[in-house]
Amino acid sequence: xxxxxSLLNTLQSYIGPGFINRVSKMTGLPPDTIKAGINSILxxxxxxxxxxxxxxxxxxxxxxxxxxxxxxxxAPDEAIREFEGEQTTxxxxxxxxxxxxxxxxxxxxxxERLSRASGLPSSGITKVLSMLAPLAxxxxxxxxxxxxxxxxxxxxxxxxxxxxxxKLVPADVIPKPEVAGGVLDRxxxxxGVHYGERRGVSWMTMGLLALLALGGYLLxxxxxxxxxxxxxxxxxxxxxxxxxxxxxxPASELDAFLAAxxxxxxxxxxxxxxxxxxxxxxxLVSGSEAxxxxxxxxLNQYPGVNVRIEGFTDSTGNPEFNMALxxxxxxxxxxxxxxxxxxxxxxxxxxRGAANPVAPNDTEENRAKNRRIELIVVDM
Numbered sequence: 326x327x328x329x330x331s332l333l334n335t336l337q338s339y340i341g342p343g344f345i346n347r348v349s350k351m352t353g354l355p356p357d358t359i360k361a362g363i364n365s366i367l368x369x370x371x372x373x374x375x376x377x378x379x380x381x382x383x384x385x386x387x388x389x390x391x392x393x394x395x396x397x398x399x400a401p402d403e404a405i406r407e408f409e410g411e412q413t414t415x416x417x418x419x420x421x422x423x424x425x426x427x428x429x430x431x432x433x434x435x436x437e438r439l440s441r442a443s444g445l446p447s448s449g450i451t452k453v454l455s456m457l458a459p460l461a462x463x464x465x466x467x468x469x470x471x472x473x474x475x476x477x478x479x480x481x482x483x484x485x486x487x488x489x490x491x492k493l494v495p496a497d498v499i500p501k502p503e504v505a506g507g508v509l510d511r512x513x514x515x516x517g518v519h520y521g522e523r524r525g526v527s528w529m530t531m532g533l534l535a536l537l538a539l540g541g542y543l544l545x546x547x548x549x550x551x552x553x554x555x556x557x558x559x560x561x562x563x564x565x566x567x568x569x570x571x572x573x574x575p576a577s578e579l580d581a582f583l584a585a586x587x588x589x590x591x592x593x594x595x596x597x598x599x600x601x602x603x604x605x606x607x608x609l610v611s612g613s614e615a616x617x618x619x620x621x622x623x624l625n626q627y628p629g630v631n632v633r634i635e636g637f638t639d640s641t642g643n644p645e646f647n648m649a650l651x652x653x654x655x656x657x658x659x660x661x662x663x664x665x666x667x668x669x670x671x672x673x674x675x676x677r678g679a680a681n682p683v684a685p686n687d688t689e690e691n692r693a694k695n696r697r698i699e700l701i702v703v704d705m
Contacts, residue, residue, distance in 0.1 A: 331372055333493075335464050336457075339401050340367070347408050348456055351417075352449040359453070362443040366453050368493035369439055370461055372429040376499065381645065388469065390426065394638055396459070396466035404459040422454035423462060431499075435503075439497045452549040479677060481649045485656035488607060490670040507584045579620075583627045583705065590632070596683070600658070602696045605642075605650070607657040610693075617658070620700065621665035629677060631704040633673040634658050639692035640679040652676025658698050673703070 340363060342356075348363075349356045378384040391397050407416035428435055434448040445453070446640045469479060579595045599616040602609060609617075624630060636655035638647040655674035684691035 328506070331489065332461070332464060332468070332489065336371070337463060339460060339464075339511075339581075340627070341406060344405055344456075346451055349424070351408070351413065351456070352452050353444075354445065354449055354542065358445065362439075362445040362450070362453065363457070365443045365498075366439055366445075366450060367457060367461075368490050369435065369498050369652075370427070370454055370457055372490045372494045372499045373424075373435075374461065374465065374541070375406040376486050377427050378480055379474050381480060384427075384480040384483070387465070388474070388476060388479060389482070390423065391462060391466040391469055394462065396462040397470040398466075398526045399463060401460055401463045401467075404463045405457065407682065408456055410452060417452070417455050422457040422574075424451070424454045424459040429460070435498060442498060446648075449655070453662070477645065477649065481656075483654035483662075484649055486623055487653075488657060488660060495626075498614065526590065546603075547575060580623050580626075581703075582702070583623065583630060586705070588705045591702060595700045595702070597698055597700065600698045602654055604639075604692075604696070607650075608652050609657070609661075617661045617665065621662050621667050624662065624667045625665075628671075629705060630702060631671045631673075631700040633675055633698045633703050634662075635675045635677055635701065637677055637695055637697050637699070638679050639685040639695040640682065641692065644678060648676055648678040650676070651678050 326389070345356050345359050345363070348354075348359045352359065354362075374387065376388050405418070407413070408519050424430055425569065432451070433447075434452075436447040439450045440447045441446070441448070468474070468482065471479065472482065474482060494617035538608075545577075582593060582595075598615055598619070599612045600609070601613065615656065634655045636653070637655075640647075653676070655676055659672045659674050662672060679686075679695070682695045683697070684694040686692050686695060
């Protein structure tokens with residue numbers, strides 16, 4: 326069952342006049358100034374959390390913070406009430422600890438950049454961040470609990486937040502993470518080593534990284550995952566084409582299939598050759614927007630149809646990051662379809678990593694074919 330996936334929207338629903346007045350009182354700044362500043366500060370805080378959770382170690386650190394701080398067992402209103410009254414020193418320090426854990430040595434730089442973007446003084450920025458952080462961790466904690474997230478599934482969920490946040494965070498405010506934007510960034514380019522779909526790495530290096538990553542994945546994965554592990558390590562490192570049990574039908578036949586109204590042959594899989602991604606990102610390649618328009622128009626024509634969106638990567642790189650990347654791609658397509666009027670409750674997303682390639686991963690052209698989306702009609 327789909328849920329409201331936007332952390333930003335959920336957080337904004339709790340930030341009312343009462344909270345803004347309390348922040349105003351603690352910072353000495355006018356309420357209108359605080360309200361305007363939060364429009365920049367809140368997305369930046371969430372982007373910091375996304376970057377923190379962009380690799381398994383960071384996602385596990387966030388889980389530890391949530392569980393040790395009890396953020397998965399209390400309501401968001403409790404986080405807000407902590408700043409009522411005069412005894413705010415302890416919750417403010419707790420919030421500051423969270424912020425420093427998220428941003429590390431970059432906090433002062435980020436505060437200065439947010440100050441320029443919002444017009445608030447740097448000291449006020451840090452205090453606002455410290456008041457927002459417990460609320461953000463509480464909202465995230467409820468998602469962790471509801472989804473039974475482990476490190477891998479939390480990493481995938483956070484990656485789905487990145488595209489919408491990136492549009493709101495002022496340019497260059499948040500430094501890129503030192504280790505992997507995980508599913509969204511290549512890293513260590515100067516050394517030729519990348520996490521997730523990459524080229525130019527020795528097979529020995531790739532094999533060692535893959536073995537380490539798969540071991541971590543198997544240790545941390547749980548029932549809440551919608552990232553489905555490949556059944557064979559060789560398939561991940563050097564995937565070869567293999568047939569799906571339900572072979573994909575060309576996208577051009579989706580409309581005809583739905584028009585026929587025959588639900589006896591479900592699930593039915595459709596492949597969209599014009600809906601592909603740039604290497605190691607959720608960036609859609611040219612032509613994908615038109616394909617999304619066509620898919621959305623068809624789904625809007627048949628509102629009783631529920632579908633599963635499956636994301637795939639090519640086989641190069643770290644299999645665990647490819648798993649998260651494939652889920653992020655599926656979530657990206659879901660987000661695009663929702664903006665085109667498709668009800669989010671009709672759309673399930675799954676990441677399959679490098680499983681079931683449609684072409685050998687031996688050339689860039691073939692790898693591009695494997696960086697794809699498939700849509701499965703599951704109910705009509």
